[in-house]
Amino acid sequence: MRGSLDQPPIVVTTPGGTRGRWVRLGIGAAVLVGSGLYFSQGAGVAMIWVSVLGAVFMLGLGLIPAPRLEIGPAGVAQIVLWGTTRLAWSDVHAFRPSRGMVGFDYTTASPKGMVRRLNAAVAGVQGALQPGWELGPQALADLLNQARAHWLPGGAAN
Numbered sequence: 059m060r061g062s063l064d065q066p067p068i069v070v071t072t073p074g075g076t077r078g079r080w081v082r083l084g085i086g087a088a089v090l091v092g093s094g095l096y097f098s099q100g101a102g103v104a105m106i107w108v109s110v111l112g113a114v115f116m117l118g119l120g121l122i123p124a125p126r127l128e129i130g131p132a133g134v135a136q137i138v139l140w141g142t143t144r145l146a147w148s149d150v151h152a153f154r155p156s157r158g159m160v161g162f163d164y165t166t167a168s169p170k171g172m173v174r175r176l177n178a179a180v181a182g183v184q185g186a187l188q189p190g191w192e193l194g195p196q197a198l199a200d201l202l203n204q205a206r207a208h209w210l211p212g213g214a215a216n
């Protein structure tokens with residue numbers, strides 16, 4: 059975790075979610091390919107192809123940015139492979155652990171009201187962040203509640 063309430067943004071990532079891990083795995087796969095080429099002498103063609111594809115896949119994963127949460131004065135942004143979700147402090151409140159994730163409630167009405175009510179009935183929260191951050195759900199919920207109270211005027215009361 060980088061940053062603080064006094065020096066935003068606070069950036070929370072996933073444990074082991076750094077690109078370096080995938081690059082090291084890709085290099086390991088490349089070494090496996092090299093040793094397969096050296097020792098197989100034509101007998102292990104399938105092993106070589108599997109190793110090559112594994113190396114390409116792992117190096118490709120190393121190019122994908124690690125998921126992260128950016129917590130700042132405007133709100134929280136969840137940045138993952140499939141997109142970015144931005145939540146303004148004025149739109150969400152009551153962060154709390156829920157089923158291994160951090161859940162929250164919305165402060166505003168929405169056309170998605172039925173979905174929010176269903177989420178609340180099933181999971182106890184109207185919305186949730188993805189699981190698996192370097193902070194546990196309770197610690198992350200506490201941090202988000204502190205950040206909201208710090209950056210939103212009257213945040214603790216809403």
